[in-house]
Amino acid sequence: MHRENCARYDELRTPLCYVCQSPRMISISDRDGFRHLSCGACRLVRLHPDHFVSGNSFYTEPYFNGQMYSETKGKYGYPTCYADLSTTYRAAHYREYINEIVSLFDIEQIRTLKALDFGCGYGFFLKTLLENTNGISEIEVSGIELDAGVCARARANLHDALVYCVDLKTDESIVPRDYFDIITMLDVLEHLDNPRVYLQRLAECAKKNGYLLLSTPNIESFNAWLYGDRWALHSPPYHTYYFGPRSIRILLEQTGWRIVDLYTERTIFHNERSGRETWRGKLARALFQNRFWDQLSNRVMHIGSIMIVVAQRC
Numbered sequence: 001m002h003r004e005n006c007a008r009y010d011e012l013r014t015p016l017c018y019v020c021q022s023p024r025m026i027s028i029s030d031r032d033g034f035r036h037l038s039c040g041a042c043r044l045v046r047l048h049p050d051h052f053v054s055g056n057s058f059y060t061e062p063y064f065n066g067q068m069y070s071e072t073k074g075k076y077g078y079p080t081c082y083a084d085l086s087t088t089y090r091a092a093h094y095r096e097y098i099n100e101i102v103s104l105f106d107i108e109q110i111r112t113l114k115a116l117d118f119g120c121g122y123g124f125f126l127k128t129l130l131e132n133t134n135g136i137s138e139i140e141v142s143g144i145e146l147d148a149g150v151c152a153r154a155r156a157n158l159h160d161a162l163v164y165c166v167d168l169k170t171d172e173s174i175v176p177r178d179y180f181d182i183i184t185m186l187d188v189l190e191h192l193d194n195p196r197v198y199l200q201r202l203a204e205c206a207k208k209n210g211y212l213l214l215s216t217p218n219i220e221s222f223n224a225w226l227y228g229d230r231w232a233l234h235s236p237p238y239h240t241y242y243f244g245p246r247s248i249r250i251l252l253e254q255t256g257w258r259i260v261d262l263y264t265e266r267t268i269f270h271n272e273r274s275g276r277e278t279w280r281g282k283l284a285r286a287l288f289q290n291r292f293w294d295q296l297s298n299r300v301m302h303i304g305s306i307m308i309v310v311a312q313r314c
């Protein structure tokens, strides 16, 4: 893997920060021997390119359907409950994101909302969107995924909607340009080998003034600080880039987007990958998770584990 990557990710091998170009970089190794580069200026943490693995070989059906999760004892991949829309706890988040998206548009004016979900997995977010139109008369959904089998499952879940089986970084031809009103990128950015290129491509796919809604782990969160490399979202080699409010702002501005909203999710004390909390998580939640702490930690301090960003194409 090491030798293959030496040539492959040459452009990412830089002594400066990937995002802000600062020379204040620190190299750190986690307990499993994965080397990370941490920026003292914008706080970006990224996996060293030596450890990168091709997305095409990673994000196949076993990653999404629970097989990899059970084979690696919960270390990698999605648990089975994630692959079932009726049981995944993400469904509630999806509905919140949809409310957020709908609030961006004048629903009297918009005839057909064109939505693209980048890294759509089995299409559950788009399916939730189709089932919760919130007054929008028509929604046209499209998805992008890497693996043919995963794309086929997504199409089946979405009544044969367009799901592009493509790596947007290298193939620019088939996804329409200047087309989408809203592009979503939910828990995807942290998996990419070169997020700048994908964000640029997505800016080209969005209409002028079109929106991007993304969710990604927050490296500046309370949990990231508290747990270090035991943080549930510290997950090399799958997670390659860990952004925070500072670094994501810089990267979005470099790629043709401007931030219109940024907040974090109420997951301060939640560190269980399965989504099933331990007694410690439940106790902490009972004590601290209330409206006051929610507003303060997520809307003011931005220290929740998941960062949500809404950006508009410049």
Ligand SMILES: [Zn+2]
Residues within 6 Å of the ligand: 017, 018, 019, 020, 021, 022, 039, 040, 041, 042, 043, 044
């Ligand atoms: Zn930096």
